[in-house]
Amino acid sequence: MEDEKKRQIITTLTAGLRDYLNEKQLAFILPYFLNYPMRLKIVHIKISYWGLCRYPRNKGDRYLITLVRTDIPGHFFLVFLHEIAHMLAHLEYGKEISSSHGKEWGTIAQNLVVKSAREGCFPDNELAVIARYVNRPVPLTNARMNEMQQKIMQLYKPETLMVSALPPDAVFTLKNGMKMKFVRKLRKYFECVEVHTGGRYRVNPDAEVVSWEKGSNKN
Template identity: 35%
Template structure:
């Protein structure tokens, strides 16, 4: 398992991440990209714990996602299954588990201040933290995607499922976008990655 982790997370983080996996009896599955999530945790019918993480994540996002999912397991075990999945118990657990990894030997100096801010009150996904998401994206392999906020008003974009939208105005936090074929209005997170149709 440690050899496998070396492929996906920063080398200095391998041993402590392996200890977390071992201590919580996690079956880690590294899977092909899923567009809607970076990872997930589930308790299987036989009582074992399975965590899946997308193989295409950069090392820093992979590590954050792995610890995020282990935090679900630990929080449910400690506080019971009735807690909210991303409630205060999970946030506290995630902060506690992530703290030993927030070091310059593991994360680049450009990410550490943003991670410190993010972990004061972690969100359900780091993608909703625009500044952190942009900073993490710098470590992704180049792709042809744009964020919604980069698309000009009235510009059209395509989702992974082939649907085409036209970007509208920003509401409080999200952008109103009209599906071209149906005229239906949808709200998009500013840093959702899409294909800009120029």
């Protein structure tokens, strides 16, 4: 890549990401934009995920990483690493990968978290949390990665209530204003119905709840 084009990319990304990442996190992320076919989209409303990596459909397309904005850099950064690991696993293994969150992804994700921690991307209070999840001789799992992200968030928002902590008969309101109730537990998500519209949605277990009340779980 030409030097001038690199400078333009770095300038644009630095301006766009400085509200979400600290300086060391930003420095860690930038090389992936310069050396891999990826682009980034930041959205403001979370329904079922904190991050998503879409693989290229056609030759010449780039990987699209979508992240939900948050004011906690450590949480945003870990979600970013989660999705970069999907890209790297797909690039290395392609269709041979065992599953989307299999051992290949888990090994890459763990290596990214450990490397970034060693490069000073996290403050001491976050490092203490991260160490409990990566100081094991086994790849990260999706569940452990998500739990680590949630623990980082709760360092700064201890009052935060997640969907996974609610009773089955709860009627709850998400940060985006949608009022939901549970339908059933899926493998990774909860299937929920929006009270006012009847629309059904997959809701992430770590989605943040604004308020809730006991109700009926009948549909």
